[in-house]
Structures are given as structure tokens and as C-alpha cells.
Amino acid sequence: AQKVTQAQTEISVVEKEDVTLDCVYETRDTTYYLFWYKQPPSGELVFLIRRNSFDEQNEISGRYSWNFQKSTSSFNFTITASQVVDSAVYFCALSERTGTASKLTFGTGTRLQVTL
């Protein structure tokens, strides 16, 4: 069975600090997809990134960057120069090849609080 672990329940940083959110996953499949979602107080899950298991290149999008390491089954998310608007709950999720894009296994989330 697949599993996603986000060990950090809550992180609090001061604006402009860098912060890394950890994600460790378990799967028996060799082909799978990893996702990060942001959930602001409104409740809607906002898609941030999707990576497939064959693409281990790190990715950067503005202040966001992702580090995917198959050797350690980790898919960590870093926010550089954090801002108050980054405050939200962040979820890492996994979809196996035999499943569908709609059937995601989520971690328990990391609540990020960015203060002035």
C-alpha cells in the first residue's frame, strides 16, 4: 500500500526566511506521480507541482523549488524568502501508475505560518 509521511505538523517562520517542507513516500510501483498542493483557509486545494517517478530533476518556479530523490523516497518543497501570503497548509500526495490522477494518497499536511 502506498503511504505519504509529512513529519512536520507545523512550522513557523519570520517573513523572508527560507523554509523546507519534508515529504517521504512509500510505494511498490516503479511508475508513480508526486504532487504538492497548498490549502489556504478557504479550503480549496491549489495545485503546485506534479512530478513523475522518472524525472528526478529538481525544479524551480519563482520562490518555490522541489527536490526529488528516489534513493531516499523524498520529495521536499522549499520556499525561498517566505511571505505572509505563503501561510497555508501544504500537502504532499502520491498517485501510482495503476491508479488514476484522481486517486491521490495525501500526507497529513504541514501547516506553515509566516509572520512579519
Add this chain to the structure above:
Amino acid sequence: DAGVTQSPTHLIKTRGQQVTLRCSPKSGHDTVSWYQQALGQGPQFIFQYYEEEERQRGNFPDRFSGHQFPNYSSELNVNALLLGDSALYLCASSLGLAANTGELFFGEGSRLTVL
């Protein structure tokens, strides 16, 4: 371009009652999935509908049922409500079933409180 819309946004029911939640997918999407998110937890997959049929189901009892209409909108029904059914119910839409079809679009959810 309307995103995923859900109704109602909030509702309160008592134990034993039945509830129906509704979802309209993002324009152009044909697949709808439902997730249950308990307080402080990650969303858990309930089931998925494509071509008006339930295609996959998570570990939820038969009290949870659904339906997809020809216009791709969907309903989630929960019978014999329990206190533990209190949660945020999220609807997500996508195009097709394949895992490589891209991102999932979520609605803002329906928050159900069972007293």
C-alpha cells in the same frame, strides 16, 4: 472559466439523517472524484466517477454513494450519518482517468457537521 463549484458550502445534520452534496466540474473536465478531509488530516479518497459510472472506490462504507450526470456534474450521498462523518468534503475534477493527464482541480468543499 468557472472552476469546480460545490454546494452547499456549509451544512449541519443530526445523526441518522441523510445528506446530498453537489459538484460541478471545471469546464471541459469529465471525471469527478470525491475526498473526505477530517479536521487536521489530509484528504482521503472516497470514489471517482467517469462516464456516469463509479470507477474506483476508497475504503468507505456503502453508506457513501454517488452519481454522475450526463453533464458530468456529480452528487455525493451519505446515509445514516454518524458523528465521525463530520468533515470537509472536497470534489475534484480532471480530464480522463490516466494518471498522466495533469493536475486535479479542487473545489472549496462542503463542510458537514453532524450533531
